[in-house]
Amino acid sequence: MVAVLTLSFIKPHNPTVTESTLAGQDFRTPVLRRSFRKPYPVAVRGEGVYVWDADGNRYLDFSGSAAVNFIGHGVREVSDAMVEQARQLEFVHTSQFTTPVAEEFAQELLDFAGEHFRGGAVYFTCGGSESVETALKLARQYQVEIGQSERHQILSRNQSYHGSTLGALSVSGNRKRREIYLPMVREFAHIGIPYCYRCAFDCTDDCHNCGQQYAAELDSAIKASNGAAAGFIFEPMSGATLGAVTPPPGYLQGIAEICRRHGVLLIADEVMTGMGRTGRNFAVEHWEVAADILVAAKGLSSGYAPLGAVIASKKVVDAIANGSGAFLHGFTYNAHPVSVAAGRAVLRRVQSLNLVHAADSNTEGTAGFALKNALESLRDLDSVGDVRGLGMLWAVEFVSNKKTKAPFPPEKNFAGLVGQACLRRGLLVYPMQGCVDGTTGDHLLIAPPAVIADEQIGWAVQQLRAAVEESA
Ligand SMILES: Cc1ncc(COP(=O)(O)O)c(C=O)c1O
Incomplete structure (x- = not known):
């Protein structure tokens, strides 16, 4: 089925829309997008650490798109x-x-x-x-x-x-x-x-x-x-x-x-x-x-x-x-x-704005330091095997068994599920698969703009925790 552009918008905060409910659909538009299998929200505005879509939903950009944005959106x-x-x-x-x-x-x-x-x-x-x-x-x-x-x-x-x-x-x-x-x-x-x-x-x-x-x-x-x-x-x-x-x-x-x-x-x-x-x-x-x-x-x-x-x-x-x-x-x-x-x-x-210093995760009082501590707190989750990184560039690796470090089966697409759950909660992360051997292994990349505030980091990690629990 060819979706009409306007029908391909979804409300990503709508918890009933999941990857499985969308399976098999064809979300074709005049733009050759990265995937025909999922709809993309339509971004219309950005400011600071936030991006808004055409339906008025707000997303906290916890991955700086793909580790791109460092100074925040919408800087005049x-x-x-x-x-x-x-x-x-x-x-x-x-x-x-x-x-x-x-x-x-x-x-x-x-x-x-x-x-x-x-x-x-x-x-x-x-x-x-x-x-x-x-x-x-x-x-x-x-x-x-x-x-x-x-x-x-x-x-x-x-x-x-x-x-x-x-x-x-x-x-x-x-x-x-x-x-x-x-x-x-x-x-x-x-x-x-x-x-x-x-x-x-x-x-x-x-x-x-x-x-x-x-x-x-x-x-x-x-x-x-x-x-x-x-x-x-x-x-x-x-x-x-x-x-x-x-x-x-x-x-x-x-x-x-x-x-x-x-x-x-x-x-x-x-x-x-x-x-x-x-x-x-x-x-x-x-x-x-x-x-x-x-x-x-x-x-x-x-x-x-x-x-x-x-x-x-x-x-x-x-x-x-x-x-x-x-x-x-x-x-x-x-x-x-x-x-x-x-x-x-x-x-x-x-x-x-002295943002290189702000990104330094080894110095107390910086955004980098707050990010590191907040992400480290996820280690108590059963499916979180590793939290690693430096500065404003971090990853959370997921495992099905913490002791043996066994990854999830790739077809489960655990990182993708967590990414979708984050999206529904208004949080942007960067899910990836293949860290173990090119095919198996799931992780998220976290790389927010260095202008992120401590409260925003706290909120984002709360959402991430909930998204991981939901997906597990
Ligand atoms: C280390 C590294 N090199 C090269 C590239 C390619 O950059 P681009 O996507 O801008 O072509 C990327 C993109 O993610 C990257 O992370």
């Missing part, structure tokens, strides 16, 4: 900056012009990225996947420029996510999102990924010593590539696929040292973790690791405009500037003035 100074830029100059092509807004924001981003990026340069894109593609090509061209043209492989990790374009998929490890496209992608080595709740080394010391064992896999993979490894891409903290998993002590430092020793570029994919989300400007700072290339998106514009950035260190930029003199890459909309103006206004907001 951002839309004003976009309007002003569009009025002044809406677009020029980067083969013909640069713009003041791009030059100024690039310098501000280099400063935000820290000392290691002094003298570097920024390539602006329209989002995370485009930025990852750009970073992969930049790493390859860097190697060619320094005379290492045999280096063309980008190594990565299992259970990672770097985007949905074919190049980004080739380095991702998210099984579900890759499976049917695999015949179309060129793959290089994927190494294991530390996941302390289900550590491959069966650690009994909270993973204090397995970091070097995981890092050693990279050393072996680089050696096995026979001099063909150009770069290694990783998420400093796993994003959606494993759900806010932090690395064990010494692991990232080990990875960085191995890359340096082998002349392999270290590419930190901070699409989800960057721009303050974890309580540091970039998450690598928690582990004092200096990447050669940083990839940012999501929080960079907080969702106000499509924007991504590849922040390259001086070493990488010098190789091209002193070599062929041209980066062989380009998108029509790279460094789009209106998007860049949005990003610049967002960064100004992040700095004026």
Whole structure:
């Protein structure tokens, strides 16, 4: 059945509407949506941590959409900056012009990225996947420029996510999102990924010593590539696929040292973790690791405009500037003035409200600290196996048996059920499946804007608790 657009609106707060009552229906509209099997509420307005739909229902955005929104919805100074830029100059092509807004924001981003990026340069894109593609090509061209043209492989990790374009998929490890496209992608080595709740080394010391064992896999993979490894891409903290998993002590430092020793570029994919989300400007700072290339998106514009950035260190930029003199890459909309103006206004907001500090979950009195404590309180629920994360990026992993850590059968879609129950209560979360092995395992990603108040966190966690109990 083809649903008429207006009939496809549901009242998500209506507890009688569940996924099972909707099963088999076809919610087709002129928009090719993510799913034909469920109706989507129609969003019409946002303000602070709230989004409203066309029926007047209010939702607390406890996942920042998909870990995108960091400054809150509806910030006038951002839309004003976009309007002003569009009025002044809406677009020029980067083969013909640069713009003041791009030059100024690039310098501000280099400063935000820290000392290691002094003298570097920024390539602006329209989002995370485009930025990852750009970073992969930049790493390859860097190697060619320094005379290492045999280096063309980008190594990565299992259970990672770097985007949905074919190049980004080739380095991702998210099984579900890759499976049917695999015949179309060129793959290089994927190494294991530390996941302390289900550590491959069966650690009994909270993973204090397995970091070097995981890092050693990279050393072996680089050696096995026979001099063909150009770069290694990783998420400093796993994003959606494993759900806010932090690395064990010494692991990232080990990875960085191995890359340096082998002349392999270290590419930190901070699409989800960057721009303050974890309580540091970039998450690598928690582990004092200096990447050669940083990839940012999501929080960079907080969702106000499509924007991504590849922040390259001086070493990488010098190789091209002193070599062929041209980066062989380009998108029509790279460094789009209106998007860049949005990003610049967002960064100004992040700095004026001190939101990186607000996101720091290790400092008492911050939103991050309140979020961490509130989520930790869910551990007493029978179906909550793990609560993990940092800053304003957290995950709650569900299990059917707490002792054995046995996951729910995937067909139960437990995370999806909890997500639907949250939605009916006016709470937005980000449900995911596959953390255990790519297919089984259920978790929710929680990543609210850093402007969230303690009472809002309290209310949200109450709803989440009720939603979990209802689904179990
Ligand atoms: C770590 C990481 N890299 C890349 C991407 C892809 O970004 P986009 O969806 O903006 O293309 C994502 C998206 O979730 C991500 O989390």
